[in-house]
Amino acid sequence: MSKRQRILLHGKNIIQGMQSVVFGTIDTNTQRESLLIETQRGVFRELHKRFLERAHRGEKGLASALDALDSMWSSIRTLSPGAPFLVETLGKASQKDHLRLQLQDFYLESTRLLEDGIRAVFSDQLHQLSIPPERMAKLIRILLEGLLIELAHAQNEHDLAQVDQAYADMRQLFAQFVLKNEEDPVLESAENLVLPW
Numbered sequence: 665m666s667k668r669q670r671i672l673l674h675g676k677n678i679i680q681g682m683q684s685v686v687f688g689t690i691d692t693n694t695q696r697e698s699l700l701i702e703t704q705r706g707v708f709r710e711l712h713k714r715f716l717e718r719a720h721r722g723e724k725g726l727a728s729a730l731d732a733l734d735s736m737w738s739s740i741r742t743l744s745p746g747a748p749f750l751v752e753t754l755g756k757a758s759q760k761d762h763l764r765l766q767l768q769d770f771y772l773e774s775t776r777l778l779e780d781g782i783r784a785v786f787s788d789q790l791h792q793l794s795i796p797p798e799r800m801a802k803l804i805r806i807l808l809e810g811l812l813i814e815l816a817h818a819q820n821e822h823d824l825a826q827v828d829q830a831y832a833d834m835r836q837l838f839a840q841f842v843l844k845n846e847e848d849p850v851l852e853s854a855e856n857l858v859l860p861w
Contacts, residue, residue, distance in 0.1 A: 696749075697753045697756060697763055698762075698763070698766060700753055701753070701767060701770050704770060705770050705774070707739050708773070708774045709777065711735055711736060711777075711781075712777040712778075712781050714735075715728065715731075715732050715735075715781050715784065715785060716780070716781065716784050718731075718785075719785050719787065720784075724784075724786065724787060724788060725785065725786070725788070726842065728785045729782070729785045729786065729842065730835065730838070732785065733804070733835055733838065734835070736804075736808060737811070737831050737835075740808060740811060740815070743815075744815045744818065747813075747815035747816040747818075748816045750816065751812065751816040753767075754809075771805070774805055775798075775801045775802050775805050776801075778801035778804055778805060779797045779800075782797040783797050786842075786843075792843045793842065794844040804838075811827060811830060811831055811834070814826075814827045814830060
């Protein structure tokens with residue numbers, strides 16, 4: 665079994681536990697929502713751990729970064745039947761203080777883990793990254809959450825295929841933009857941009 669297959673299998677085991685949270689018989693929605701966020705946190709932690717191990721073995725660079733993206737997408741994609749509940753949980757966070765705080769904490773931790781993974785996987789190429797690791801991590805997290813929302817709205821196989829294509833397009837753009845060439849312009853921060861609002 666290849667390393668990637670082992671990672672995907674382990675991720676699938678975590679996701680199966682997450683599916684039992686989504687579809688299982690838990691006493692209250694509050695418990696389900698909290699367990700769902702904590703299970704997602706566990707997925708991010710496990711993926712982070714595995715990719716740090718790979719980086720320490722010398723498996724770095726774009727190929728490892730793409731494997732990490734694929735593993736995260738696989739984890740999200742496996743949950744497509746439960747995506748509406750996941751999106752509903754995100755929506756409820758604005759109404760329930762405890763859930764909002766738990767979700768904010770999850771966002772901070774998952775973004776930090778993504779940033780740490782980016783730094784590890786691209787440790788020999790940090791100077792070549794098109795944007796700093798902390799901004800790249802936030803961008804990846806937001807894009808994956810957007811794909812989750814698209815999964816929640818998918819009604820049939822055709823819709824799911826379109827979401828899969830959106831992921832493939834995002835992956836290709838990531839592969840093309842993550843490392844800059846010498847002649848590429850430096851990407852500005854939002855502070856220097858004149859925005860219409």
